[in-house]
Each structure stands twice: as C-alpha cells, then as structure tokens.
Amino acid sequence: MNVILKRSALAATIAGLCLASGQGFASSHREAPFITEVPKVDGTDFYMFRSYESGRQDYVTLIANYLPLQAPYGGPNYFALDEDAIYEIHIDNTADAKEDITFQFAMTDVEQDLQLPIGDKMVSAPLKNIGGIGPAATATDNVQARQEYTLNVIRGDRRSGTVQTATNVSTGTETFRKPLDNIGNKSIPDYAAYAGNHVTEVAIPGCSANGRVFVGQRKDAFAVNLGEIFDLVNISNPTGTRDQNLDQLANANVTSFAVEVPTDCLTGSAVTAGGDPVIGGWTTASVRQARVLNPEPTVDGKGASVEGGAYTQVSRLGMPLVNEVVIGLKDKDRFNASEPMGDTQFLDYVTNPTLPALLEITTNSAVVAPQVFPRNDLVATFLTGITLADGGGNVIFSNQPDGGTPSEMLRLNTAIPAADPAVANQNDLGLLASSPDATGFPNGRRPVDDVVDIELRVAIGATLPFFGETDPNNGAPLVDGAVVDQSLLLDGFPYLGTPLPGSPNPNNAP
Template sequence: MLGTAAGITLPPASASSHREAPFLTRMPAVDSTDFYMFRSYETGRSDYVTLIANYIPLEEQGAAPNYYAMDPNALYEIHIDNNGDAKEDLTFQFRFNDINNDNKLTIAGKQVSIPLVINGSTDINSPGSSALNRRETYSVSLVRGDRRTGTRQAVANADGGSATFEKPIDNIGNKSISDYAAYAAKHVYNINIPGCNAPGRMFVGQRKDPFVVNLGEIFDLINIKAPATAFDPNAEKAAQDVLANKNVTAIELEVPISCLTNGSEPVIGAWTTASVRQGRLINPNPGSGGASKEGGAWTQVSRLGNPLVNEVVIGLKDKDHFNSSKPVNDAQFLDYVTNPTLPALVEVLFGSAGVKAPSNFPRNDLVTAFLTGVDGVNKPAKVSPSEMLRLNTSTPVSGTQNRLGVIAGDAAGFPNGRRPGDDIVDVALRVMMGRLCTLNIGCKPSDAPSGNIDFTDGAYLDSTYFDMGFPYLKTPLTNSLTH
C-alpha cells in the first residue's frame, strides 16, 4: 500500500470544507467550501487584496432543471480583523434575491407559465437577459464595527450607482449560452466601497471548483498506493482529483489594501461565515407566499478561515459548534490545536513505514500556523490567538509562485494568506507532521522525526490551474455539447 517514508501519499480529509460538518450537509447553499485572501497578482493590481469565499459544494455540471442558487433567506459575510483582537472591524454582507419573471407561452389561447428557468427564445448573453425566466440579484453592505450593531452602508456599482447587482445563471450549456466566459465577464462590476477613495471590483457566480483532492480513497483508511521502493518524483501527481468535474459558487471582492488595513498594522485576518434565521415555518400550501417563512435572529451555521481546520483539527463532536462560533472565543478549541489527533492517527496507520508523530506538546508550531500567524511573516504586532486566515499586505507579490508557499520559501503564499494555486493539502499535511519544526518555528527538528517527509495526497495543484487576473477562478464546466 505504501512505500518508503520519503514517498508516502497521504491525504487528510475531504475537499477542503466541502461537507465538513454534520449539520451543514443538510444545508449546502450555506456551506462554505474554500476561502482565499491574497495580494492581487494581476498586472497593475498589486495595491489590492482579493477575497474569495466559495459556497455550495460539489456542484454537478448541467444540474438541470433548477441549477444552483444562493439562499435568499441567508446572510453571507466576509469579515476583516485589522488590529489583531480577533473581532471583526469590517464586514462585507451579501444578500440574495430570487426573481421569477413568470414567463408564459400561449397554448391554445391560454397563457401558461413555462416550467424552465429559461424561456428558449434567445441566447443568454447579458445580465438580466429577457431569456431568463428566473434571475438572481444581490446587494452588498459594508459594516464597520460589530457585524450586527455597527455602521452599515451600501456598496454601489461605480458605473451608474445602483446598489443591486445581477448574478449570472449557471453554465447551462453551449446552446443556451454560446460563450459563457464572455457572458460571465459582463457580471464583473467596478464598485464604490463606502469610505474607500478608490473603486474595487466584484464578481458573484459559478466557477470551476478550484480545489483538488483525491477524495474517494481518503476515507477508505487512506487507501492510497505509493511507490514500493524509492521515492517517486511523480507521486504528487499520481492520484485522481475527484473535484476535476465539479463547480462551486464564488463570492469575490478585490479591495484596495488601504481600505482594509487600519493604517499602522499591515497584517489583516479574515474569515467567511453564513447565517440563517433562527426559525423556519414550512408552508403547507406554497403559493405566492413561498414554501417557507423564516424569522428570528441571524444564527451562524458556517465558518471558514484557514483551510482544513474543521476537517482535520476539530473533533467530530464539536464540528457544528465550531461553525457557529466566533474567533474571539477560540480558546475553547485550544486542545485540538495543541494536542492534535491527526498526527497520531497517521502514525497508527503508517508506523510500519517509519512515520512518527511530532513529540512536542503543546504543539506551539500549530498555534503559530493556525492561531497567531508566523513571526516575521504574517503575525500582527498584537494578536489575540484565534483561528482565521492572515495576510501581511506589505509582502510583495511573487513573480513566480511556489505551490507550497512559505515552507518552500515563497513568503507570499500560504499560510501568508492563500492563493488559488497554493496546494494547501500537501502544505497542511507537512505542517501537521512537523515541517515547521524543521524550520525551527515553534519547535526544533528533533521534535518531528517525520517532519522532512514530503507527504502528499497525490492530487497536484499550482498557479497554472488558474487565470492571471480577476476573478482568477476558471469558467465553470458544463457537460453540454455544441450541436
């Protein structure tokens, strides 16, 4: 099943945060799959930070007839902490709205509502096309201070001033949308952000799932085949990417750095959440009143900062609890970081190949990676330990990205933020097994006997998988053929 310790192929968990907690498996529209934050590397945009929050895991190509939609009864948020106190200072809030145009056809003299989300009359090629029977629009607010009690102002379209934006319909197929890339590009908006002296950019819509992972064999007791003798340099590309044919829905913002930092601290922390109303009544006779009625306080059900935390760090009994929690209260989960179980499980499974878990307790190297940031890389001058993705906005953009980020000498990569091309499965595995100890970060090399092993899930990822400009993520896939 495996070869020498130098060539172990070993994945840790599901596809980043795809279905990472029991309760969220029942609520895919508010399940955040991945969160990215990086200094924009598009030419001429290095004074901006790009934030990407992906939702709705495992979207199938051409999932007719209703396709995927954001929840109009949910609140989607991206939070920024710019002073290290584990509390949000800025929050971008997204609300969605479904519009049923109720297009009709005349059938034997009677006007009858059509059953499809498109009316079949013309190619869909622009926002709000008349060919759409069902549309999604959204609005965005920026909240300064506490997400619920702070000052709230609307984000507006820089071209015309509207506060309502169109979300493109999913990639139905080539007959309905002959050039999906061009159609989606018309939904990239220049935006005026309150209190910001330069416009940003925004896109919300379906994209090719940017994550890669060998998912199926992971949960069969990590049943991955690796070289039987010497380390195979192709091991990192030897496995199947189960998400190769999946899409997600992305919420993307590009914001001037000066609008996110507080002026004195270049490091910002960020995370995304989704909340739903506390109460729901199912309508026994759905009609114009809708299938359900939601009310009560907003209740957070999804949370994502650093990738893979809920999957491979938080214990099963606390996964839903973590999703409902705030970074300021993360002391309650500290034991999962300082005394992690994953390295011990890896040793149980692969001890015969010479694998040993790190021996330094508490695992201060993991506290550095997940809770404070790395000294001299992305740690704020003052920091309250808490789980979030942290980015040093003063770190220059890398001319050539290294998919392994900081542990391979690329200071602009994960865990200093996260770019789409950062192979965080391989990075996270190596860090969990003690790679930071080999770099004398939070521990010493002797604390991690397997710290130099290049653990990999065999599903390769680097920056060439993505576009070099906003919105960076690739056009979503469709199984429709052009006839």
C-alpha cells in the first residue's frame, strides 16, 4: 500500500508572502476570541511535578493538554492534532522569565488508502479504520490515518537557540507514534494496553539519563463546573459541599503531550533564598501565519488548505485559569500572544483583580471581596512564587527564586521530594489543605490538584494572612461544586487516565 507522509507541499510557495514575525492570538479553555477558530492548538491545562511513580523520584513530569472538550464519539475523524503547528513546553531555570529549555513537538500525518472490493471495483473506505487495532503500537495495517511526532530540545531562545532532536531509544529513530483516539471497544479491545505501548523511552540531548515520552488522548481528572461558573457563578450553594456532582468535563477527553525528564537536566541557576533549585514552566502552541484554502482538494498530498510563513504563537498557559478569570476580555488575545518576560503590562489584573468583586456580586455577598491593594498575595501566587514562614520566622516552604523576574508561570521547588506514590494519599487542596501538602499546587501542579477550588479561595483572600493582612472571609470554603475524580488517574506515567471510548459497548465482534 502507498503510505503518504503528508506535509504542506505548497507551503514554500506562500512563505515569501508572510512576515518574519508578529503578534497572534491565543487562549486556554476557549476563553479568548481567536482560539475558537483553531481548537487543535487550544491549550487547556499544564502539569509540572516531581514524578511519584515508584523508582522515578529523580524525574520531573511535564504534561501539556490541548484540544479540549472532546466528545468520545467524535468520529469518523476524531481529534487529530495540527501537523502545521508546533506544540511547546518551556522551562525557565534562571529566573529571568525567558525560556532556557524548550521541548518542541511537531506532528506528521501518516495516511494510506484502504480499499474494499465492491463488485468489480476497489473502492476507498470511509472510516479511519477497517478492522481491529493494537495492542502493539505498530499494529496499524487496518488504519487509514494516524500520526507520528518528533521531539526537539531547544536550549536558549525557542526560535534561535540550539536545536537537538530526541531519539527513540528502542528504534534509534527520531520519530514516535501517537496512538489513535479511543474509537471504541470493537476497534481497540484493550485501549489501556494499546496506549501503554506508546509510552516510549527517549534519549534527551543534554541529559545524563533517558526519559519517557507519550502523546495521545487521555481522560484528565481535572474537574470544573463550566456552565455555572461562566453564568455569573450560578451555583446554588457556592460555600457548601465541594462535591456537588457538577463536573461538566466528566464525559470529555483531551490530548496530552507528556515528557518525563531527569530533574538535574532541568535545574539551572535559579534558587530560593534557602538554596533550593526552582524551575518555572509554561506551554505554548504556534501556527503558520498564512493559510490558503484549496478549492479543489486532491489525493496527491494537496489538502483542503496550505499553511506557510513564520510560526505565530496562538496559545499560552502557565498557571491554570489565568486567562479565563484574571485577564480582562479586551486583553485575552494579547496575553496569549505574549511571553512571560512582558507580563508587567498585565500587572493591574493581579494587583487590582476584578474576580473577587464579581464573586461578591454574583454570590449575593456570601463572600466579600478583600479591600487590600495591591494584592501582594496574588502577585506571589501568580507572578513571583511563594515563601511561607512559621511563627518564628523560619521558612517552611518556598518556590520563589531569589531575585526572580515577576512573570506568570508555574513554579516548582525541585528539592521537595516527590508526592506519595498513591494518588489516593495526595491532598487535592495542596498548600491550602488543613495539613499543607507542599508537593501540590501552587508548588507546580499535579493531576490530583483541585486548582479551581484553590484559586477561588485564594481570590477571596485565603492567603492574605501569610502577608500580614486579614482574610475578610475567614477561610470561607468557596467551591464550584466539582472535584477531581482521583480514581481516573494512574499512579505512573503518563498519569492521566485512559480516555473514554467512543463506543462503551463491549466488543461485539461476531
């Protein structure tokens, strides 16, 4: 069969029409206007934590999620990624709000024309597969369209730094396979085993030990009451029970880029005042600046559109929910086209936040907006990292790099040991738990962390006492009514759960 590695064959033709660089638009969770037009590069969540799988305590896991709200039954095309985009995870280990290491993923479509004998003719089939798939990653004879990817490691500036390509340890090649989405139990009888065979040992340039990589569909345990939150916090009991069965992501999958990297390969010169190494991280996605629609798509590699020109950033995500509920509507696109080094332009949204005032109005004063300005507690949480001391002034926790540049990103103190290897033993309120869990958000972010409830409480003043101010709500348990379903998570890489199948029926093969 003829296998086509589909690339934008005409991209060079239009490249000369495009600018060398420029601003774009972006978002996370569909909250900025432009991202609704390019959902394949919509970044939804970013996780960064010390690996807690047994035997992997010397690693950090980075997980970037894209393409949200995937209905499992979304065939026949399901949810392929954009081969004309690049998906990136950036690490700042010098506390200057600039990337020092970038993990850059690029996708390639792999297609073959599968035909069936119909009468005296061979006719192309309409579905993505015409038979069973897996469990081996290479068992794709029955598949018409799948994807592979490469992983570049860039040191220095993401566009002008030193580029090296990671290699597949098992094959020695520079390509990795992405599993098909979970079509259903008849097409892929054992999806967990099939996806597990796509977890690949990877040789990462510049690292003393190998890591692991996985790109594919997952069931994230992240929970949020989307409809009611955006309907002016239309929750009947916003200060009541956390679990009100209001998770509106319960029936949706997402696509994850996961890479596990030796900790000492990520740390640099950024340290806390106590000397602990700290890294900052965020994700982006970029697309070509120009797109030409093809009025007559053909089967010879010329698809429905052709992209070209310089890459333009259209998605950015570090701390969760920032663009949804912190950045003003008029600046959402601009925020996501920017880089952390320029975040002082958005400082007013943190020092003088609108969300607490909105929460006071929409909860009919069930919570009170703190009247403390500037909100230095929010500056620490989102822009600088946090340092906490006990009653005697002794530092008990810090992920604040000494002399760091204020910028919005996740920060992780890599000296703090990995979390309990059993997800069920991790506290989903992280540092806000009654017994603070320093391995949880906002010290990085683990899949178990309920960042919605944490950030709602921080917004109304839960951390003000750490900064010598009074919490007007006395620790009121503001909730969105949805909690992380820990049972969905794995205790090992890639940590996020097996995606929901498009057909939940058992394998009804004759």
